[in-house]
Amino acid sequence: MAASFLFSQFMGGLTTAMFLFLIASGLSLVFGVMRVLNFAHGSFYMIGAYLAWQAMQWLHPLAAGFWPAALLAALGVALLGAIVERLLLRHLYGREELYQLLLTYALVLILGDVAKFIWGTGQLSVSTPPGLGGSIQILGTTQPLYSLFIIALGPAIAVAGWLVLNRTGAGRMVRAASYDREMLDALGADVGLIYTGMFVVSSFLAGLSGALVTPIESIVPGMDVLIIVQAFIVVVIGGMGSLWGTFWGSVIYGQVLAFGILIFPGFSLFSVFALMAVILIVRPWGLFGRPV
Amino acid sequence: MPRRGSGLIGHIPWTLIVFLLASTVPWLGSRYDTFLAGQIVIDALFAVSLNLLLGTTGLVSFGHVAYFGVGAYVCGILMKTYGMPFIVAFPAAGIGAGVFALVSGYFCVRLTKIYFAMLTLAFSQIIWAICYKWDAVTGGDQGLPEIPYPNLDWMSVIPGLGELTDSARFYLLTLALVAVSLAVLRRIVRSPFGRMLTTIRDNPERAAFIGLNVRAYQLAAFVIAGAFAGLAGALYGIFSRGVFADYVFWSKSAEVIIMTILGGMDYFWGPPVGAMALVWLNQQITDYTQYWPFVLGSLLLLLLFVFPGGIVGGLVAGFRLARRRLVPRNA
Numbered sequence: 001m002a003a004s005f006l007f008s009q010f011m012g013g014l015t016t017a018m019f020l021f022l023i024a025s026g027l028s029l030v031f032g033v034m035r036v037l038n039f040a041h042g043s044f045y046m047i048g049a050y051l052a053w054q055a056m057q058w059l060h061p062l063a064a065g066f067w068p069a070a071l072l073a074a075l076g077v078a079l080l081g082a083i084v085e086r087l088l089l090r091h092l093y094g095r096e097e098l099y100q101l102l103l104t105y106a107l108v109l110i111l112g113d114v115a116k117f118i119w120g121t122g123q124l125s126v127s128t129p130p131g132l133g134g135s136i137q138i139l140g141t142t143q144p145l146y147s148l149f150i151i152a153l154g155p156a157i158a159v160a161g162w163l164v165l166n167r168t169g170a171g172r173m174v175r176a177a178s179y180d181r182e183m184l185d186a187l188g189a190d191v192g193l194i195y196t197g198m199f200v201v202s203s204f205l206a207g208l209s210g211a212l213v214t215p216i217e218s219i220v221p222g223m224d225v226l227i228i229v230q231a232f233i234v235v236v237i238g239g240m241g242s243l244w245g246t247f248w249g250s251v252i253y254g255q256v257l258a259f260g261i262l263i264f265p266g267f268s269l270f271s272v273f274a275l276m277a278v279i280l281i282v283r284p285w286g287l288f289g290r291p292v
Numbered sequence: 293m294p295r296r297g298s299g300l301i302g303h304i305p306w307t308l309i310v311f312l313l314a315s316t317v318p319w320l321g322s323r324y325d326t327f328l329a330g331q332i333v334i335d336a337l338f339a340v341s342l343n344l345l346l347g348t349t350g351l352v353s354f355g356h357v358a359y360f361g362v363g364a365y366v367c368g369i370l371m372k373t374y375g376m377p378f379i380v381a382f383p384a385a386g387i388g389a390g391v392f393a394l395v396s397g398y399f400c401v402r403l404t405k406i407y408f409a410m411l412t413l414a415f416s417q418i419i420w421a422i423c424y425k426w427d428a429v430t431g432g433d434q435g436l437p438e439i440p441y442p443n444l445d446w447m448s449v450i451p452g453l454g455e456l457t458d459s460a461r462f463y464l465l466t467l468a469l470v471a472v473s474l475a476v477l478r479r480i481v482r483s484p485f486g487r488m489l490t491t492i493r494d495n496p497e498r499a500a501f502i503g504l505n506v507r508a509y510q511l512a513a514f515v516i517a518g519a520f521a522g523l524a525g526a527l528y529g530i531f532s533r534g535v536f537a538d539y540v541f542w543s544k545s546a547e548v549i550i551m552t553i554l555g556g557m558d559y560f561w562g563p564p565v566g567a568m569a570l571v572w573l574n575q576q577i578t579d580y581t582q583y584w585p586f587v588l589g590s591l592l593l594l595l596l597f598v599f600p601g602g603i604v605g606g607l608v609a610g611f612r613l614a615r616r617r618l619v620p621r622n623a
Contacts (some may be wrong), residue, residue, distance in 0.1 A: 091597065097406045097504040098352045099596055105546045106596070109589030117583065191380055219565065223542060229417060236410060270425060280411045281399045 017254025018154030026202035032241020048210025052215030066129035081203025239289025339563030347557035355399030355416030360538035363522025378442030389522020397514035435536030556602030
């Protein structure tokens with residue numbers, strides 16, 4: 001009985017972890033390449049959730065409407081990211097980091113209210129996509145299929161991201177931009193385009209994770225500022241700008257949260273923050289990051 | 293920091309006039325006016341304490357609300373749970389916040405720029421988690437409601453204060469304590485120590501090269517800023533009749549930064565002006581719409597792209613432009 005209980009905690013932690021990885025990977029990429037800590041990443045996630053719900057309403061007659069709705073939501077948020085980067089963020093790259101932080105915070109305020117204005121303050125929910133609604137028995141525990149899908153999706157995205165970054169020309173450009181922006185610029189590469197592209201990919205991931213969370217969590221105002229703190233902890237633990245760091249950071253976060261509840265009931269939140277503080281003190285660049 | 297003008301305007305004791313005007317609010321204004329004025333006065337101290345880091349030392353703290361919160365909880369717990377008098381609880385709040393700033397600041401100042409901002413944010417979220425979860429001491433998500441007013445009967449001795457309500461008397465006490473705190477902070481900013489902080493802001497490498505212990509100076513500024521934020525928090529807890537974990541959430545740190553930038557972080561009196569403008573604007577806007585965050589966000593965009601100097605920066609620039617137009621160049 002004890003083993004199956006521990007296994008179920010472990011799987012619960014893993015589901016949390018893979019969701020957080022989907023969200024935090026975009027945050028981490030933007031920080032790694034552009035040195036911008038994007039508070040609005042959580043807002044993009046929230047907008048993705050609302051857009052998915054909206055698209056589901058439009059696609060209602062279709063039985064398998066969830067997947068196109070999720071894709072539409074992610075593309076919508078990617079477009080929003082492109083607009084934000086081109087119109088606003090771009091003009092603050094040379095300025096102090098305070099201004100970039102405040103710009104993304106201004107977006108948190110604005111997007112939060114825009115979402116309230118359009119979709120109201122009530123809870124919205126989306127039903128689980130057909131085929132993933134059931135559950136299966138593993139080691140005497142009941143695991144929802146949708147959780148297993150998320151647990152499989154996380155590593156798949158991580159591997160895909162790693163392949164793009166390390167095995168393609170575009171990925172090489174992105175890595176070069178994160179090492180030395182001026183040099184890449186001097187060599188004739190369009191760094192501005194790389195930055196826009198990174199921001200769009202990051203927004204796409206935020207929107208996609210927002211859409212994918214809708215079957216298991218209701219969509220409410222305030223989900224933006226709650227998730228950004230968690231994503232922030234994950235990237236700090238794993239290392240800002242490191243894809244695998246973010247992956248392992250998410251896994252650690254999920255497990256500390258799942259088992260922290262058993263050790264300090266009521267203080268699991270505290271154990272996660274304490275872990276982050278210890279890591280920032282000992283290795284400010286995170287477990288897998290590199291010193292800057 | 294720009295010199296005060298030597299003309300007629302420079303000789304008027306502006307701070308004294310503002311202080312005297314602010315002290316007439318309980319008589320001339322309504323209860324609500326006194327409430328707004330109290331909020332402005334406390335926010336002014338909080339924002340000036342942040343600006344010791346932001347404007348003077350060049351440290352972007354994204355977790356300044358932690359020290360405000362520690363002060364509010366220390367004062368609230370001492371007064372409500374242990375029945376201590378205000379004269380003990382108020383300094384204890386400053387000391388408590390200062391000690392916590394010393395511990396967290398010790399680690400924070402070892403990092404620079406964005407990493408500094410992140411670690412301050414992390415510490416403030418730890419404080420938030422403690423306040424939110426430690427039911428036995430902080431009241432958890434219920435907070436500490438109904439913190440008593442300090443005993444202000446001694447104020448009746450002063451003619452004219454006898455018939456005032458407790459809240460009006462506490463406003464006057466707050467005003468006096470904030471005025472003293474601001475005077476102290478101004479002395480600190482203008483002292484040789486304050487000049488060193490500005491040197492560190494402008495060029496930390498050069499400051500280190502001429503023999504300054506940059507981290508020690510930054511830590512000292514961090515502790516002073518934290519202690520005064522704690523005093524502001526102590527006043528706020530009593531003033532708003534309760535201390536709640538919401539006060540310590542990270543978005544509050546962003547609000548006080550906005551206040552500081554709105555007023556102008558290059559000027560000592562910028563943050564108080566920002567506090568006044570923001571409280572006034574909030575009160576005006578919420579009459580018309582519930583979408584105050586949208587207005588605040590748009591205002592922030594305007595500040596970032598159009599008026600990075602804030603209100604005071606804009607006024608000073610306008611004043612200089614006007615003087616250049618009016619006074620011939622070779623006069």
